[in-house]
Amino acid sequence: MAEAVTEDRLLGGRLTLRQPAAGLRVGIDAVFLAAAVPAAPGERVLDLGAGVGAAGLCLAARVGGLQVLGLELQRALVTLANDNAAANDLARAVQVMSGDLRSPPPRLAPGSFHHVMANPPYAALGTTSPPANAGRRTAAVEVAGGLADWLRCALLMARAGGSITVVQRAERLDEVILHLRPGAGGLTVFPLWPRAGDGAGGGPAAKLVLVQGRKGSAAPFRVTPGLVLHGDGDGFTAAAEAILRHAAALQIPGE
Numbered sequence: 001m002a003e004a005v006t007e008d009r010l011l012g013g014r015l016t017l018r019q020p021a022a023g024l025r026v027g028i029d030a031v032f033l034a035a036a037v038p039a040a041p042g043e044r045v046l047d048l049g050a051g052v053g054a055a056g057l058c059l060a061a062r063v064g065g066l067q068v069l070g071l072e073l074q075r076a077l078v079t080l081a082n083d084n085a086a087a088n089d090l091a092r093a094v095q096v097m098s099g100d101l102r103s104p105p106p107r108l109a110p111g112s113f114h115h116v117m118a119n120p121p122y123a124a125l126g127t128t129s130p131p132a133n134a135g136r137r138t139a140a141v142e143v144a145g146g147l148a149d150w151l152r153c154a155l156l157m158a159r160a161g162g163s164i165t166v167v168q169r170a171e172r173l174d175e176v177i178l179h180l181r182p183g184a185g186g187l188t189v190f191p192l193w194p195r196a197g198d199g200a201g202g203g204p205a206a207k208l209v210l211v212q213g214r215k216g217s218a219a220p221f222r223v224t225p226g227l228v229l230h231g232d233g234d235g236f237t238a239a240a241e242a243i244l245r246h247a248a249a250l251q252i253p254g255e
Helices: 028-036 054-062 075-087 134-140 147-157 170-180 238-246
Strands: 005-010 015-020 044-048 067-072 094-098 113-118 158-169 184-195 208-215 227-230
Touching: 005 054, 015 054, 015 075, 028 054, 028 113, 028 158, 028 208, 028 238, 044 054, 044 147, 054 067, 054 075, 054 094, 067 075, 075 094, 113 147, 147 158, 147 170, 158 170, 170 184, 170 208, 227 238
Parallel strands: 044 067, 044 113, 067 094, 113 158, 184 227
Antiparallel strands: 005 015, 158 208, 184 208
């Protein structure tokens, strides 16, 4: 029996997204990841672990004239991703292929992408109880390659001077830096704070961070103030709303 899917909306209804009802659901992390990629028309972008295509579609909706290629291990998600691209009239801009980033398909030529983005599993193998749902387990836990494998592939595929953008749990920031630094510089950390005042004695620390760098760069490491997600109550701040509902770009200070 085929797995049940739901039809959801992103970017204030601009995008329709079909995704497994019981799998790992698309969250705001994919939208912020896409918003942070400094892509321009005519460039090529690789989306590692593309899932149902959410990040690639958000990026293509914001920047016209891109070629976004996605790599996804789960074949059922590859089908949904390409169906989603077609349903949003973005099939010419976004294509997702089946493959393992530990041994990329020949179609993915090393050093051929202006930008690489990735949303690796947040949990290292053995650090949490894996979800019972197979699709959710593969997306959430490193059962098919660790963080080092993901970042090694990102470095391999980016062209010289190309950007690499990763979203990950803040508690694993040291690993992201460790595995990116051999080949990328200008690493910039952009925290996503739950609320104003968080992280400096005023509340919980950031749970998610965006990290961006350039392949071959010698620029120094930096930490930015980041972005506050929520204001009073449960609503998003105006800055977060601009990204989540209106497809605004997220500017990460670079070199």
